[in-house]
């Protein structure tokens with residue numbers, strides 16, 4: 001797993017957006033070979049979306065051949081409610097880019113049969129060949145999507161009861177009134193996220209420092225569901241300095257040193273490198289290595 005540490009929220013947002021742009025360009029999507037992107041909501045990805053919109057407006061990135069699947073949605077909140085994840089995604093991202101509406105997938109928290117809706121969501125993901133890159137955020141209790149502590153690390157898309165801590169954390173979007181926060185959500189499972197060919201998690205702020213430490217320094221644990229990323233062959237966490245507060249200094253230094261070595265490799269000239277290593281390095285900036 002790779003841990004990338006940036007100074008603050010803005011630097012994290014720029015790094016992740018640039019990474020997404022490079023991955024999409026490298027993939028070179030087309031009508032017959034679309035890039036499938038998993039997406040989160042919440043305050044963590046807002047800066048990433050802002051940067052991606054900027055790249056699009058600067059003519060550097062098209063979303064025409066991108067298919068998206070969102071992580072989760074509240075149950076029972078009208079689709080046009082300002083705090084529904086449908087509203088969030090369209091106002092923060094989709095309406096500003098050239099994505100085809102039929103390529104956007106968000107769980108329907110008002111479906112008459114919620115279990116069927118979840119099953120179909122998994123089928124739709126499978127039908128497009130799985131997710132290439134899943135972006136995610138976490139709650140302060142280390143939950144990914146709405147996979148609250150204790151969720152099976154093999155879980156699939158399903159109906160989930162929200163933890164009281166999550167209801168309290170999300171009350172800020174509902175006039176700080178916990179009675180207005182829905183108690184149920186539809187969410188992709190931990191297994192659904194981990195099936196993606198690559199996973200990138202954004203963790204910012206001192207309030208998420210304990211969750212980051214649990215994710216990075218302790219074992220895989222269903223009480224901190226984001227820790228499942230340790231088992232992923234291409235997992236990356238991008239965090240800010242504030243989120244590192246609970247990490248050991250040696251852990252922070254270790255991951256920073258890895259990045260430094262990587263940067264030196266990218267930045268140095270080709271002297272001394274032979275064939276395969278040379279071409280490997282040619283792609284190294286956009287490609288993920290761990």
Ligand SMILES: N[C@@H]1[C@@H](O)[C@H](O)[C@@H](COP(=O)(O)O)O[C@@H]1O
Pocket residue numbers: 040041042043044045071072136137138139140143144145146166170
């Ligand atoms: N279901 C969402 C998660 O997907 C998100 O990661 C989390 C953190 O939100 P924020 O980024 O606002 O801290 O909030 C909700 O619980």
